Amino acid sequence: MKRLMKVISRMVFLLLLVWIPLSCQLPLSSSQKLEQLTKTITVRVFRADEANRLGGSGVLIDRSNNQYWVITNDHVVFDRKLSYKIQTFDGRTYPVQIVSPSPSPKENDLALLTFKTDTPSYSVLTLKASPKMLKEESVLAGGFPFFDDFHQAQDFHFTQGKLMMVLDEPFLGGYQIGYTNLLRNGMSGGPVVNQKGELLGINGMAQDPLLGNPYIFPDGKTVSEKAWQQVSQLSWAISVQTIRDFVQQHYLNPSL
Template sequence: MNWRLTACFACITGAVVGLVIQVQTLGSSKTTFMRVDNPKAITPSHDSVSPPLPQVQPSPNTVPKAQKLQVIARAITVKVLANQGSGSGILIHHQGQKYTVLTNEHVLERGDKYRVVTPDGRVHLASVYPATKFDGNDLALLQFSSDSAVYTVAALGSTSSVQIGEQVFTAGFPQQLEEFIFTVGQVTITTDKALQDGYQLGYTNNIQKGMSGGPVLNSKGEVIAVNGMHAYPLWGDPYTYKDGSKPCQPMRQLMERSAFAIPIETFKRLVKDTNVYNHTSQNVSSRSLLTRLSSTGTNSSTQTSATLPHYVLYPTLQMQQQATAAKSCVK
């Protein structure tokens, strides 16, 4: 049985732990900025091979950096409506009046008519772009037209240099809250070979129902992966590699405690159609937006309220030791 059809990956609810504050972002409406921490994602159970990790305080530059990246994430993340269901997506290309959105295939499986809600609140009719085949990876493309508004598209990075313990930032639209959510976490594992449906990047961020298809960003504001699978799935067994083999027990324990995403390299490797993604495109990208924010600082449209988000982070060295121990059993 295809476990995606029963579990819906990150479309299954997760506990939200954090502090909600209000921010004003690119559009005229307020957006919820929530620091979501998932202690279970890195705190092992009693039968785990690794002890619980102590929490550490964020460095002085973490909060302002996260605030800038939250603006980036809000600019490139859209809500995908599929009949009665919903998920998230990433603006990745703009050509003329046509925009392309990258999302998860399982988000689109819940409908046959699609709409995209852009950061300015406008709702656009969208259609599946069928020309690109993703070879069993949980990815899909939508396209919509905008005859007036110009939207920021994502700058795509890479997971090739990602380190265990490195901070990553995720975004999307949880169905329970129906608001934009931005979370801060850390990389827990990068697998040498892909799990079924293409998942390879594990992290501590709490991914909730509706955040499937949203971006995973690095500290440069680049999209390095696509959200899709939450920690502790309720049904099915997603922890099978594409070649049919299974991870050893220490690796599986670490996987279960992690959310997972599909590396953006998988998308770039499979997409050769410049109608949906152009490697040399001069679109208004999130990279230029981050440069502008870095030079001007946050202004009245990006300021948070007086209460800053709550952070729970873990020691990088001990996270790396856990990952090394998990990989040591892999044959």
């Protein structure tokens, strides 16, 4: 009888060893799900020769069978003489074609890319028309930043912050959304999303500009010295509505 009890006790102990770790695996929090979503729809954009002087990020916005479309900033791929590639979240790389022409100085700082793949299937983040934007709502900004040695990160990075301003009239380049998230070089073209996982815009202008005055409106006017103190402390993104209008000019898809 004692021997039987020992066997039963040992079996119960072994079952507990298996059950306890499983029971401690908590489900992903909403913030973790948001980070995972943002990671899967963000790509790294870089030169095909893999020189690290140029590069940035982009967002997967649409697909048709095995063809995908990516939105990024034009300044990420401004040299049209070069060839570019993208890297998806699973580490695969693909050559891309730039669909949109180079913009004039007064046009939006946007570029549309496309690539094809016959193997995996990637998620895309639909360009929802005019998602509601609330002042001081929490937003996540993601991308592939450069490090101090000028090498671009191979892994996705993100920063948390708050949306602070939405201009009635955007600055040159289409920059309209101001937010507190810290941006680094290489995060241009990456997504800015709200807590619902909706795309609000794409990164493109970091805080505290070192050269020149980027806060100029299309009519040539600029912000006051007082306003400069405020806007220069924010990062700036191009809104999803501006992106929708741009994409529809170069890629006619009724779903966008």
